[in-house]
Amino acid sequence: MSARSILITGASSGIGRALALAYAGPGARLALTGRDQGRLESVAAMAREQGAEVDAGLLDVRDQAAMAQWIGAADARRGFDLCIANAGITTGLAPGELHEDPEAVRAILSINLVGVLNTVEPLIAPMLVRGGGQIAFIGSIAGLRGLPYAPAYCATKAAVHAYSESLRGRLEPAGLSVSLVIPGFVKTPLNDSIEAIKPFEISDAEAARIIRRGLDRRRAVIAFPWPIYLAARLSEILPARLVDKILSRIEVKAPKTRERVG
Numbered sequence: 001m002s003a004r005s006i007l008i009t010g011a012s013s014g015i016g017r018a019l020a021l022a023y024a025g026p027g028a029r030l031a032l033t034g035r036d037q038g039r040l041e042s043v044a045a046m047a048r049e050q051g052a053e054v055d056a057g058l059l060d061v062r063d064q065a066a067m068a069q070w071i072g073a074a075d076a077r078r079g080f081d082l083c084i085a086n087a088g089i090t091t092g093l094a095p096g097e098l099h100e101d102p103e104a105v106r107a108i109l110s111i112n113l114v115g116v117l118n119t120v121e122p123l124i125a126p127m128l129v130r131g132g133g134q135i136a137f138i139g140s141i142a143g144l145r146g147l148p149y150a151p152a153y154c155a156t157k158a159a160v161h162a163y164s165e166s167l168r169g170r171l172e173p174a175g176l177s178v179s180l181v182i183p184g185f186v187k188t189p190l191n192d193s194i195e196a197i198k199p200f201e202i203s204d205a206e207a208a209r210i211i212r213r214g215l216d217r218r219r220a221v222i223a224f225p226w227p228i229y230l231a232a233r234l235s236e237i238l239p240a241r242l243v244d245k246i247l248s249r250i251e252v253k254a255p256k257t258r259e260r261v262g
C-alpha cells in the first residue's frame, strides 16, 4: 500500500520535487522541506492543486535543533508513515585537480551525511512507538565505488548506504521498514552541474515513479538503471587497480560546491 503521510527533504528541486508531485493526491499529506522559498512554495502549490494537504518548511538540513522541532511537531499533528531523506549536494574535481577544498568537503559531509541523520533521528522513536513506518534514504551509484572525480561525495553516499543497512537490520524486526534508493544519472540541476557522459540518464519524473513503486513494495534496495548498478557491483569484485584505471579514463568535470560550513 502506498504511504499517505510523507516527509520529503530537498523537495524544492529535482528528485525530491518529482517525488512530492508523484505522491500528491487526495488523502495524501506531504511535509516538504527545502531552503529556496520560491521553488519550495511552487512545488507546494502544485501538490495542493493535485489534492494533497501540504506543510512546507524552509529548513537547512544541517540545523539539528530546527529539524527536530519542525519534524517532531509535524509528526505529532499526523504521524508520518514514510520519511524520504533526499536533500543533498554534490562537489568534485575538474580534470587536472588533485585534491578537494577542505571547506567544500566539510560542507558536503554536513549536508549529505549529518543532514540525513538530522532528518531520520527525530522519527525513529515515534515510529517505534507506533510500531510502523518506513524510512527511505537516497544514496547513489557513487556510494558503491569511490570515483576519482568526487571523493567526498562518494564518501557521504557510502556512509549513507552503510547507515541505512545497519538501521534496516536493527529496525525491521521492530516493525519499521527501511529502504535504500541507489539512483544512477537523473536529470536534475545537481546532475546538470556535472560535465560527463551520462549513460542511461532518466528524467526526475521517471526516477520518482521507480522509487515510489519500490517503496510501495517495501524493497530493501531500489537501484536503477540496472546496467549501471550491475557494472558498479561488478567493479567491487574486479581488481581494484584495474577499476581505478578504467575510471580514470572517463573525463568528468565535477564543480566544487559553493556551500560552506557555518
Ligand SMILES: NC(=O)c1ccc[n+]([C@@H]2O[C@H](COP(=O)([O-])OP(=O)(O)OC[C@H]3O[C@@H](n4cnc5c(N)ncnc54)[C@H](OP(=O)(O)O)[C@@H]3O)[C@@H](O)[C@H]2O)c1
Pocket (backbone or CB within 6 Å): 009, 010, 011, 012, 013, 014, 015, 016, 033, 034, 035, 036, 037, 039, 040, 059, 060, 061, 062, 086, 087, 088, 089, 111, 115, 138, 139, 140, 141, 182, 183, 184, 185, 186, 187, 188, 189, 190, 191
Ligand atoms: N541527480 C542525480 O543524478 C542523482 C544521482 C544519485 C543520487 N542523487 C541524490 O539525489 C538527491 C537529490 O538530488 P537532485 O539531483 O534532485 O538535486 P537538486 O535538484 O540539486 O535538489 C537538491 C535538493 O536538496 C536540497 N538541499 C540541498 N542542500 C540543502 C540543505 N543544506 N538544507 C536543506 N535542503 C538542502 C535543495 O534545496 P534548496 O535548493 O531549496 O536549497 C534541493 O531541494 C541528492 O541526495 C543526490 O545526491 C542524485
